[in-house]
Amino acid sequence: MAEVLSRFDLIAVQEVMKPQVIKRLEQRLESVTNEGWSSLASDTIGRGSYKEAYAFIWRDAEVSFEGGAVVYLDPGDVFAREPFSALFADRDDGQRFVYASVHILYGDGKADRTPEIRALADYWQWLEESFDAPAVLAGDFNMTPDEPAWRALGQNARPLITHGATTLSSHDNRFANLYDNIWVRPGRLDIAGSGIADFPSWLNITHETARKTVSDHAPVYITLGQTRGAR
Template identity: 50%
Template sequence: MPAIAPRLAAALLALSLATGAAIAETRVASWNIEHLGWENGKDYAALAEVGAGFHLIAVQEVMSQDGLDAFERALEARTGADWQVLVSDAVGRGSYREMHAFLWRPEEVRWVDGAALYLDDRDAFAREPFSARFETAEGFLFTLASVHLIYGDSEAEREREAAALAAYRDWLDESFPGTPAFIAGDFNLPPSNPAWAGLGAKASPLIRGGATTLSPVDGRFASLYDNIWAPSGISLPVSDWGILEYPEEILGIDHETARDRVSDHAPVWMTIDARSGHSTFPPLHEARIVADAGDTTRDAAPPALPATFRGNRASGIYHRPDCPGFARISAHNAVTFSSAAEAAAAGFRIAKNCP
């Protein structure tokens, strides 16, 4: 199969790729890059095209240092900027082991301290979570943890690990006192599952609807397994968040190719921006969660907008009324334009899956 041709990332995701100048917005992502580093035909240029719009990425399912190094080099080639890496020891039970990694652009994000695997003395996790503290160029200090919960043979196994994240959250607070902790990764359970009650007393999932795993059917996503859990009840400079549906919106490829050459998971992301005000997230029992993990709707139904051109401010992509994604944009991210020229002038480009 030929390599996927690199394409320009969405304008809104390509957040100032110039080196040397700090920016106010910091975009943080979490991405399960399926078996990164196995001899499985990954297209690293395509991986970098998706990752180029972020400044800090938590990566799950890193299988080798060679694969991680190749991803870092591809990001540097795509962005023209330096990237740095932290990687955990290999974790897992039996012969199957994988690593967590953080990659970041040092002119926008500074690694402060940490690089700690959880001291899991009760063996609650098949793969211990990995955490570190970072600081944005604007001075926001936070802890980021990367989690990949077991899929296992039954949902009960996943629920046991999900319940154990409440104690892990307490450990993060003790290890990094006074620092808000975000727990990101592939949880293999939707946020509607009752097992999240313990963690949900202190944290809230940013992604409350939609789905993040790629269905084999083009344009469809199957399960809301990936997420970022933010501290609840405190003011945070988090201005935006979402799912990057990269096959259609960034690369313009079908799901079969995306699953084979890139990943079967879409990245989830949040934007840290002190200029745009602060958000306070409710604990889980007060949050509105879309219970159907297979539903591809977003946090709220699209607004009643005129049938002209509809853009997604999260991806910088716009859709005509005859495009498949026209009705799938949430109220949180929707913006309208009267013409294609107006959308292009605002930095948006048309979705690759429009007919």
């Protein structure tokens, strides 16, 4: 995982089952890159006995943490795992943005996912009202971006990934669903590019090995300003 993440400068991580392992990952990144890294993690969140945490990890030379880390209060109690956000800045050009991370409930089908997807429109409004900075909403949405449930959020934001797929099939070089994405308001950030990171090809490993040792989801990413993209 550190080999994959070392190609990026700021990472949002979902499904953190033990928040303390984020520090171990941070240390491993420092060992791999010979650079300083920092991280922060939420408390574990979830209904019933199943809980998980969110985390952010960033390269100190490229990204600065500006504060404001907060779990959404979710006044309607819609989210099984309330989104987590924090304010960051690009050290090269000073662009500030609030980075929000969410893992939408999978449930038994689209009907279980739709309420949380629809509630993201209110969450987006809260982000823009609470932070004096553009919003970036990233996560595992368990829903493709062309579904009707996105209509409300789509009034103010758009998905950057509209083609391809991000979940790893058990067959090499095949991806199944476009569930992971990044939503932004057009024109508010200097976005140079976006894409899906085919990390099994980077590491020259099979999808079976990738799913067991790294993740069954391929990361999605954006590049800002003059950033070169995945390293």
